[in-house]
Amino acid sequence: MPAEPGALSLPGLDVPAAAPRRGWRPPRFPLAVIGLFVAAAMAAPLLGLPDPHAQALRDRFKPPGWQEAGSWKHPLGTDRLGRDLLSRIVWGARVSLAAGVLTVLVASAFGAAVGLTAGYYGGRVDATLMRITDATMSFPVILLALILAVTVGPSFANVVTAIAVILWARYARVIRAQVLTLMQLDFVAQARIAGAGAWRIITRHLLPNTLGTLLVLVTLQIGYVIILEASLSFLGAGIPPPTPAWGSMIAEGRDFVTSAWWVSLFPGLAILLVVLAFNLLGDWLRDTFDPKLRQL
Amino acid sequence: MSRPVVDVRDLHTHLVTRWGTVKAVDGVSFSVGEGETLGLVGESGSGKSMTCLSLLRLVPRPAARILGGQVWLDGEDLLAKSEAEMRKIRGRRIAMILQDPMSSLNPVFSIGMQMREAVALYHGLRGRGLAARAAELLAAVRIPSPAERLRAFPHQLSGGMRQRVVGAMAIAAPPRLLIADEPTTSLDLTIQAQYLGLLEELQERHRLALVFVTHNLGIVARICDRVAVMYAGRIVEMGPVRRLFTRPAHPYSRALLESIPRLGARAARLTAIEGQPPDLARLPAGCAFAPRCPSVMDRCRVETPPETVVEAGHVTRCWLEAPGAGAPAGGRPA
Amino acid sequence: MVRFVVARLLQSLVALAIISVVVFVLARATGDPLYLILPMSASQEDFDNARRYLGLDRPYLEQYLSFVGRAATGDFGMSLRARRPVSELIRERLPNSLKLAAFAMGVSLAMAFPLGVMAAVHKGTGLDRFAQIVSVLGQSLPTFWVAILLVEFVAGRLQWLPAGGIEGFTSYILPGFTLGWFVVAGLMRLLRSGMLEVLDSEYVKLARVKGMGEGRVIWLHALKNALIPVITFAGIYFAILVTTAIVVETVFAWPGLGRLAYEGISSRDFPVIQAVVLTTAAIVAVVNLCVDCLYALIDPRIRYAR
Numbered sequence A: 001m002p003a004e005p006g007a008l009s010l011p012g013l014d015v016p017a018a019a020p021r022r023g024w025r026p027p028r029f030p031l032a033v034i035g036l037f038v039a040a041a042m043a044a045p046l047l048g049l050p051d052p053h054a055q056a057l058r059d060r061f062k063p064p065g066w067q068e069a070g071s072w073k074h075p076l077g078t079d080r081l082g083r084d085l086l087s088r089i090v091w092g093a094r095v096s097l098a099a100g101v102l103t104v105l106v107a108s109a110f111g112a113a114v115g116l117t118a119g120y121y122g123g124r125v126d127a128t129l130m131r132i133t134d135a136t137m138s139f140p141v142i143l144l145a146l147i148l149a150v151t152v153g154p155s156f157a158n159v160v161t162a163i164a165v166i167l168w169a170r171y172a173r174v175i176r177a178q179v180l181t182l183m184q185l186d187f188v189a190q191a192r193i194a195g196a197g198a199w200r201i202i203t204r205h206l207l208p209n210t211l212g213t214l215l216v217l218v219t220l221q222i223g224y225v226i227i228l229e230a231s232l233s234f235l236g237a238g239i240p241p242p243t244p245a246w247g248s249m250i251a252e253g254r255d256f257v258t259s260a261w262w263v264s265l266f267p268g269l270a271i272l273l274v275v276l277a278f279n280l281l282g283d284w285l286r287d288t289f290d291p292k293l294r295q296l
Numbered sequence B: 001m002s003r004p005v006v007d008v009r010d011l012h013t014h015l016v017t018r019w020g021t022v023k024a025v026d027g028v029s030f031s032v033g034e035g036e037t038l039g040l041v042g043e044s045g046s047g048k049s050m051t052c053l054s055l056l057r058l059v060p061r062p063a064a065r066i067l068g069g070q071v072w073l074d075g076e077d078l079l080a081k082s083e084a085e086m087r088k089i090r091g092r093r094i095a096m097i098l099q100d101p102m103s104s105l106n107p108v109f110s111i112g113m114q115m116r117e118a119v120a121l122y123h124g125l126r127g128r129g130l131a132a133r134a135a136e137l138l139a140a141v142r143i144p145s146p147a148e149r150l151r152a153f154p155h156q157l158s159g160g161m162r163q164r165v166v167g168a169m170a171i172a173a174p175p176r177l178l179i180a181d182e183p184t185t186s187l188d189l190t191i192q193a194q195y196l197g198l199l200e201e202l203q204e205r206h207r208l209a210l211v212f213v214t215h216n217l218g219i220v221a222r223i224c225d226r227v228a229v230m231y232a233g234r235i236v237e238m239g240p241v242r243r244l245f246t247r248p249a250h251p252y253s254r255a256l257l258e259s260i261p262r263l264g265a266r267a268a269r270l271t272a273i274e275g276q277p278p279d280l281a282r283l284p285a286g287c288a289f290a291p292r293c294p295s296v297m298d299r300c301r302v303e304t305p306p307e308t309v310v311e312a313g314h315v316t317r318c319w320l321e322a323p324g325a326g327a328p329a330g331g332r333p334a
Numbered sequence C: 001m002v003r004f005v006v007a008r009l010l011q012s013l014v015a016l017a018i019i020s021v022v023v024f025v026l027a028r029a030t031g032d033p034l035y036l037i038l039p040m041s042a043s044q045e046d047f048d049n050a051r052r053y054l055g056l057d058r059p060y061l062e063q064y065l066s067f068v069g070r071a072a073t074g075d076f077g078m079s080l081r082a083r084r085p086v087s088e089l090i091r092e093r094l095p096n097s098l099k100l101a102a103f104a105m106g107v108s109l110a111m112a113f114p115l116g117v118m119a120a121v122h123k124g125t126g127l128d129r130f131a132q133i134v135s136v137l138g139q140s141l142p143t144f145w146v147a148i149l150l151v152e153f154v155a156g157r158l159q160w161l162p163a164g165g166i167e168g169f170t171s172y173i174l175p176g177f178t179l180g181w182f183v184v185a186g187l188m189r190l191l192r193s194g195m196l197e198v199l200d201s202e203y204v205k206l207a208r209v210k211g212m213g214e215g216r217v218i219w220l221h222a223l224k225n226a227l228i229p230v231i232t233f234a235g236i237y238f239a240i241l242v243t244t245a246i247v248v249e250t251v252f253a254w255p256g257l258g259r260l261a262y263e264g265i266s267s268r269d270f271p272v273i274q275a276v277v278l279t280t281a282a283i284v285a286v287v288n289l290c291v292d293c294l295y296a297l298i299d300p301r302i303r304y305a306r
Helices: A028-042 A085-121 A123-137 A141-152 A156-184 A186-193 A198-235 A246-256 A262-289 A291-295 B048-056 B083-089 B111-123 B127-140 B159-170 B189-206 B217-223 B241-246 B251-258 B298-302 C002-029 C044-053 C060-072 C086-121 C126-140 C143-157 C170-199 C202-209 C214-251 C257-266 C270-298
Strands: B006-017 B020-032 B037-041 B064-073 B094-097 B177-181 B209-214 B226-231 B234-240 B308-311 B314-316
Touching: A028 A085, A028 A262, A085 A123, A085 A156, A085 A198, A085 A246, A085 A262, A123 A156, A123 C002, A141 A156, A141 A198, A141 C214, A141 C257, A141 C270, A156 A198, A186 A198, A198 A246, A198 A262, A198 C126, A198 C143, A198 C214, A246 A262, A246 C143, A262 C126, A262 C143, B006 B048, B020 B037, B020 B048, B020 B064, B020 B209, B020 B234, B037 B048, B037 B217, B048 B064, B048 B094, B048 B177, B048 B209, B094 B159, B094 C202, B111 B127, B111 B159, B127 B159, B159 B189, B177 B189, B189 B209, B189 B217, B209 B217, B217 B241, B226 B241, B226 B251, B234 B241, B234 B251, C002 C060, C002 C270, C060 C270, C086 C126, C086 C170, C086 C214, C086 C257, C086 C270, C126 C170, C143 C170, C143 C214, C170 C214, C202 C214, C214 C257, C214 C270, C257 C270
Parallel strands: B037 B209, B037 B226, B094 B177, B177 B209
Antiparallel strands: B006 B020, B006 B064, B226 B234, B234 B314, B308 B314
């Protein structure tokens, strides 16, 4: 009896045909990383770290603790003005996480509302809303943020606003698509027959069914927003100094990469870790809730 | 009687799932001759579709594996062939029609392209000859205006038409064996009848051996010469259609027949088969049907019944029929 | 099909119109540019004259209409800072950005397709794992950070490639790669999941039943269907590419539109800002239009839907 040839994988028929799976595993790594950063960010004032704003020009450009010239007083080294890098990264986490979460919450709330409305009412309402959504989507986020930064001056609020104002469009599209599918199902018709009004149908029937998608999208987007915020800070249009922000820290270290590589490296690593964790978490959520959302 | 077109002997296909190893096909044997139609009947999960895929060696990998047995097609054992050889056999000597016409055809290619693909593969034609042959095939399955239809896309056709197209592709070679896996289940009743008629016509013209998988006994009565009843991966009864309908030997077959509501019968309730379909990952020792059998005996729960010949051409796996059977617990009609 | 294209064209124009209004308002809101242009010793009268000369004293609506009118003919006015026609500046910079974007897209597609498809076909193997890691990493790395590190190590220490400017083909590699990395990650994951879904479908099963060679099944039958979600996202990814370009152009000193925008914004150069944003939006709109048409070409169900 020759071995089964080929590598053809076909769906099972009456019987589930998956190779044996390990069983449902919560994503420990992402959750741990996110937990660590969130905890550190929230507890920052209590951690006994050196003041992130404290300049000590005699200690400038100290390398990380494990290097010869470094000391464990500054485990990750110091920057151009002698400020402790580890402390600045922890404080920077507050900014980045807050920006990420807040922006995404605002954008998703608004976007979902638009998507639900457009999907439910259809017709002219839908067409108009989608026109606006499309126009919004093609506006480059960074340009808008830059403009705002120059107009009103860079600030946390500006970053959140600039990104949220463009980000909502994505949610609107996705939620609308889902609502359209849901509307085909019978339970909406049932609700109408039973005399339910638009508000009731939207909030009681449609919204709960879109929460799964929303959750996945929100988690996946937090990472993207954190990178955006960092990019803006890097360009000088994000969180203004002296507040430590990972993006501006990288910008500050840019000219000294050859000699003081740690100044740009560690904030970047922090970004990478946090974003990676959120992305992995988002993937896991998506696989758990509805693999059909793979397109997200 | 000449050699059968397809002769399956003791086929075993196992499926590894997260709930355990499922014996999807557990020692199945049957044969079909030229121009003959064998019906394969059973509930979902009985192993009908898996058996068909095993014949083509297209079981879903990596979970499923064909573990043993032989599949003789015109004297050659398919299970001993290489993948490259199997590929030449698929479509050319064995063809299969799947259940759902909506999804059987690739939505992004025209009917013509998919037809020509099949014809080119089997006959090596090109250009005009190719298109002409494709149109001929469509005409053979009674699709009106075949030449125009070639340019259409699947979503522009009705379900019945699509199934005809699939049928046309199936007989393009023409094959020796045609496997039809519940081809009419998603069609309207009136279309069903037409389609069955079409299948019979095609079978006659090309002397096809036809394996018809279904859960609908009415269709079996209409189109099949012989029928095999499957339960939990085994064939529990097999014989001429007439015989099965008038003198079913296995309690499961009997129960299936009884559960069909009859016009004019004055039953207050429909008879259903007691119990649940078996958990294929955890089959009991002995006969798989024992938990639900109205005529169960002690022996049934312990030993698997062997294949017994009830009459020439009619076999079953039931202790009731086995030689030296003890007195049955329930009665059975004479 | 023609009706489809025309309808989409109109939609794009409407979108552009909306953007032009927003841009106009925002550009005006960035503050009075005159403070940057005129020397400190300028008198109030100088201010008024300058204002009149530049047409900044006319009512907003009039300014907007004249802006739109001239924009339609390609005249974006004079750069307040450089004293040159903006259209000239754009004509200089735009091709550089386009070339970089095209390079980045090309590289991304060339990498994403084989990886994505093969990852799906060989699901669960080492290749699949590798692809998934690449994909997740790619979407988690901050572009500018990678850019800086690359400049330092590849251009600085190893001296393999130039660090900036445009000096021939090798200059494209670092910025192009940096720009495209994110897109590769995203596209590859889309392709992989699209292919996984399609490989499970009935028509793929039937293709194998028909006896078709595995290569044809994967690369023709399966892939064409899996392309649909990919194409849907191609437009979005292109827009992201354009957005990210600003950062990349800054780090690599690439003389393109992104840098022009940055310079324009910091010097409050209205005409430049307006022109850049409009051009960018127009490009994105055109690309989206092409993507939609491509989508209709691939999926006949869309074509015949209305």
